[in-house]
Amino acid sequence: EDKVVQSPLSLVVHEGDTVTLNCSYEVTNFRSLLWYKQEKKAPTFLFMLTSSGIEKKSGRLSSILDKKELSSILNITATQTGDSAIYLCAVLKGGSQGNLIFGKGTKLSVKP
């Protein structure tokens, strides 16, 4: 059975801290791994990772995929209160399916 596991489930930090969120997966026919930020109802896209070892960066956020370890990390440096959200990791399957398999998310709370 395909599964995506995120850790920790929740995290509380103070502004300025650096955080690392983890995602591991066991999925047949892996195509890509995606990170989303969910603040209210709809997730917003952060990164899509397909190749192992290549870091993707957007401002204070960065992410990297390790296909050997079947995992990915999302780093946020110099956290701000606006980073408070649920961060979702999802794996895209190849083949005829186009669906994403999501983890349960990491709830990040950034205190002032």
Added chain:
Amino acid sequence: GAGVSQSPSNKVTEKGKDVELRCDPISGHTALYWYRQSLGQGLEFLIYFQGNSAPDKSGLPSDRFSAERTGGSVSTLTIQRTQQEDSAVYLCASSSLGQGLGEQFFGPGTRLTVL
């Protein structure tokens, strides 16, 4: 240039009633997905439409759930004889490419509450 839209934004219904949830994907997007998110859970895939191909229904939890996509655009998710465990946020997403090749853009969701 609107994004994915969904209606209604909130729906409260009584156990046993049927409900219809609507999704308008981004114009030109051929792929459309339905997901649901129950309290404290990750997003759960329900169904995937790609162009005129037969939909992938592998995620539908029971035969009370069905979905249609008319004219390759608007989609309706129907839940018959609703149960309390159907309470969740139902999210629709669309993508310009099928087979997971493109980023999925999510709608705002419909929060369904079954009393």
